[in-house]
Amino acid sequence: MNESRTPAQVLRDARQKDSRDKRARVLAVVDQLLTDNEPVTFTGVARAANVSHWLVYAEGVREHIEAARRCQGRAATNNAHAGPKAPAGWKVEKQLLQEDNRRLRQEVERLKGAVRRNLGQQLAQIGAADLGSRVDELTTDNQRLQGERDEALARVKDLTDQLSEFQDDLAGARMSLRRMMRAENQASRK
Numbered sequence: 303m304n305e306s307r308t309p310a311q312v313l314r315d316a317r318q319k320d321s322r323d324k325r326a327r328v329l330a331v332v333d334q335l336l337t338d339n340e341p342v343t344f345t346g347v348a349r350a351a352n353v354s355h356w357l358v359y360a361e362g363v364r365e366h367i368e369a370a371r372r373c374q375g376r377a378a379t380n381n382a383h384a385g386p387k388a389p390a391g392w393k394v395e396k397q398l399l400q401e402d403n404r405r406l407r408q409e410v411e412r413l414k415g416a417v418r419r420n421l422g423q424q425l426a427q428i429g430a431a432d433l434g435s436r437v438d439e440l441t442t443d444n445q446r447l448q449g450e451r452d453e454a455l456a457r458v459k460d461l462t463d464q465l466s467e468f469q470d471d472l473a474g475a476r477m478s479l480r481r482m483m484r485a486e487n488q489a490s491r492k
Contacts, residue, residue, distance in 0.1 A: 309425040316418065327351040327407075328363050332370045338396065342370040350400075352407045 331351040348358045
């Protein structure tokens, strides 16, 4: 089924895919924060996932973040008496990895933006070419129809002139017929 899609459908599908990708990124960040035992906050998740604050409070995302926060609250209570923390080197390594992830996310977003702009330009060019050919078709049709209209108007004028002549001839014939009838009537009375 190879159905052609309109530019509006292509853009709508791209926006929907972008929305799904952003939501998936948010959920992945929440899961990663839980795995790394890092605090889960709405601002922290939005920043780490490189999305708007609006999205982390949106239905379907907010509930996941709140559940993670509750889970962390219970875990913190259970681990209050836990043993020593991880070595300091791990924390530095983790921060470096988080910076790399952030940098890579920014690069991916930059590349997605470039792809979107390129797609938009291609759609605009395709649309402009289609519109140009459609304008040419309509112009040709318009000229043809104007020619047909002019021919029809000329034919109507000819037929109107013929009708006028026939009406004059008919009026003349009626007048002649009346004269002949009067002349016959007068001749028969005599």
